[in-house]
Amino acid sequence: MRKSLVVFFTLVLMFPVPLLFGQSPVKIAVVGLTHSHVNWILGREAKGDVEIVGIVEPDNALANRLMSRHNLSEELLYPDMESLFSAVKPEAVTAFGSIYQHLEVVEACAPRGIHVMVEKPLAVSMEHAKKMADLARKHQIHLLTNYETTWYASNHEVKKQLKDNVIGPVRRVIVNDGHEGPMEIGVNQEFLDWLTDPVLNGGGAVIDFGCYGANLMTWLMDGQKPISVTAELKQIKPDIYPKVDDEATILLEYPNTQGVIQASWNWPFSRKDMEVYGKTGYLLAKNNTLLLSRKEGQKQEKAENLSPRENPYNDPFSYLAAVVRGKIKVEADDLSSLENNLVVVEILDAAKESAKKGKRIYLK
Structure with a gap:
């Protein structure tokens, strides 16, 4: 019994808890790299709860700089959301472009049933915010806003x-x-x-x-x-x-x-x-x-x-x-x-x- 406990706690230390109990990480795509807060997720310590399956950024110089800094594979990079969604199916997207682009992200993700988290604030205006809310509710996705x-x-x-x-x-x-x-x-x-x-x-x-x-x-x-x-x-x-x-x-x-x-x-x-x-x-x-x-x-x-x-x-x-x-x-x-x-x-x-x-x- 004592030996079994030692083996169990050794595994806990070696592997992220979600993986240890058979819980697959949530597949996440990062859309946009221009917001400097994106380093929060690109350089995040692996916890076994999320997996980056794609990154959308049309600026190759910016993408190469950041992805190289965080040792991320070039194979993750896509020039636009359509290319990303034709290749992979993320469960959620984190948006790190301009606030104006938040609406575009929700317009692309909501009909596909993909949840969205945007960096603060939600939108540039109530006009954009209402459109985003309508889409999220219609397609029953989570639309979250992140603040430090x-x-x-x-x-x-x-x-x-x-x-x-x-x-x-x-x-x-x-x-x-x-x-x-x-x-x-x-x-x-x-x-x-x-x-x-x-x-x-x-x-x-x-x-x-x-x-x-x-x-x-x-x-x-x-x-x-x-x-x-x-x-x-x-x-x-x-x-x-x-x-x-x-x-x-x-x-x-x-x-x-x-x-x-x-x-x-x-x-x-x-x-x-x-x-x-x-x-x-x-x-x-x-x-x-x-x-x-x-x-x-x-x-x-x-x-x-x-x-x-x-x-x-x-x-x-x-x-x-x-x-x-x-x-x-x-x-x-x-x-x-x-x-x-x-x-x-x-x-x-x-x-x-x-x-x-x-x-x-x-x-x-």
């Missing part, structure tokens, strides 16, 4: 404590997301070309970083839409970003809560954090695992270092695989859900309209 902050243990602890009424009713939420600017931090040129294009990205910092706050705020409010959206967009560096905003402040009005989204390409350092103020205390999610808090009766702030979330809730591709295999049911108020991210795009559309017209925009 979805996997933060600190954010989920904040949500848990709000549910437990630890700091009372939420009065104000401030979400801060930004960095020095895409040019300043040295993103690859292929990414920069569309990230700073008002059509291909839908805007500048308001889209790139404003979506994080809209996603988190909608989640904290259990899917509730804001009553109104008020925004100010600025071009602090028009010489670098002549076509889009590089600074955005968005105010969200709820019956008893105010949301403040601060999105920037002008900060001295990169940051992704969230401040939640309730009637009897506050919770500050400073990064992935650090949570600061002060509650009624406490004389000083408390710091707590949380453990990272457990698989498959710590990684977008493990999560995608679990969803495709039916191990996780995506609820409407989840961070990755279609329902949440339709509200996100509606907020971003309203923010752009508010800044353009110089007035508050009421949501229908």
